[in-house]
Amino acid sequence: MKKEQKIKVGISLGDLNGIGPEVVLKTFAEAMMLDFCTPVIIGSVKVLNQIRKELDVELSLHGIDAFAKALEGKVNVLNIWKENISVEPGVETAEAGKYALESFLTGVDALKNEEIDALVTAPINKANIQTEAFKFPGHTDYLAQELTGDAMMLMVSESLKVGLLTDHVAVKEISGKITPELITKKIETLYVTLQRDFGIGKPKIALLGINPHVGDNGVIGDEDDKVLIPTLEKIRATGKVVYGPYAADSFFGSGNYKNFDAVLAAYHDQGLIPFKTLAFGKGVNYTAGLNKIRTSPDHGTGYDIAGKGDADHSSFREAVFTAVNIYKHRSEYDVLTENVLKVSPRKPGGRGRSRNEGGRKYDKNS
Incomplete structure (x- = not known):
């Protein structure tokens, strides 16, 4: 029997000077996370290792140059930056906004191209991310433009x-x-x-x-x-x-x-x-109504505690679990609905009830 492939979750890093990288690293430093998904962090192994060492987070990162090369059981990092980047915790800079935007846009393209199954976004600064090409008040508005559905x-x-x-x-x-x-x-x-x-x-x-x-x-x-x-x-x-x-x-x-x-x-x-x-x-902040799955934590960049190692990664971890849960529920629902339509082609309004109708949360311990 063919082994079921784990859900591939893309991770955009958000503002490098905020707590985004910290909550991402802390989340995947928990070994159990790799039992539920294959993460692909979009950024730079070099930059993340620098932050990881400063925060004293024990974690092995696997660098790749394409989403298709992500390995199960590894914390993959898609290297999209080659240049040296200055990380200044707690400081709002144009440079941090530039790289936050690049990480996010790469993730959205990957969603559209089905290179990842879901996208989890770390917090951005809505001010320093603005450019001539990106004039949106946040992630949600851009996703509404790029993806199908009513966000x-x-x-x-x-x-x-x-x-x-x-x-x-x-x-x-x-x-x-x-x-x-x-x-x-x-x-x-x-x-x-x-x-x-x-x-x-x-x-x-x-x-x-x-x-x-x-x-x-x-x-x-x-x-x-x-x-x-x-x-x-x-x-x-x-x-x-x-x-x-x-x-x-x-x-x-x-x-x-x-x-x-x-x-x-x-x-x-x-x-x-x-x-x-x-x-x-x-x-968790979930962008509902779209043809693709995106979640994020319920907090912002946290400049006031950035770089101190004090950020709580619970919400980001829940954002990952929620993305996995939704992907599984959605896949089951779509299969069941398709089967109902095949059995009753003259009743397209028939309900495809999920066997998880009670809203059961995906068991992290299974």
Whole structure:
């Protein structure tokens, strides 16, 4: 019987002067990680060995010059930089932004060309990564342009999933961007993601209101009454289990989020503040809705602790596990769906239920 090939996970290093390289090295210094995937870190063996020695991380790195040469059981490093690079922990530099961008773009190209199965991105600095050719507020927006599908920022932890109607949008622009079309599209994306990527057969979703107290019957604002509520009624008529809108100020504190498979927040801070309060250090940022898989940790560059060896790599490790989990769930779902269509060609709407319908997390100890 042919041995099953391990999932190949590309790793972009993020800002070299931040904690990205540290959390990457610490993650793969754990020998068990190689039981679940074949990592390919995109950068430079020379630079990583320099950082590794300064942080006193015991790890053997295997240099390669092509993704196809990655070996199972090794921490592979795709060498894309030949020049000497000055690493200055905690300092924002144009040079660090340049190499962070090169690592990320190489990873995205590899995803598109199916040279890797998933991409996990270490944190970037959104300011120093900007160029004439790259003018995006973050990873997600670029991925949305380069890949197929409707991208959604989805924060994921063991007990909580929070998606966003709007993400990197100025507060003054939020209400104008939330339309019936956007709500419908985002709920559809989230619904399919929960089924296909997390193995949840009949997702139950909660939507948070736009205004405080869901507008208090129009006293504080009428967007919830005029936009959210009528749209949700139409969506529920299609059979989807979607409730709301809920007042955001009490939704998480009351524990109501535990009654749902996922929560859809109206804007960035409404969703990410409670998520990071409840799951910081264990959470993962997943770009849902695309034809390829990308995850990242739930933190930033961490300039204040860079180079000190104090960075917690738990979130990055979870980002790797989440990418592996999603790849496995998605592959199973697609095979089962294809088989259903073959058996019942006249019923293309038939459900392909994953045998992992309960949303079981991939067992790290198996």
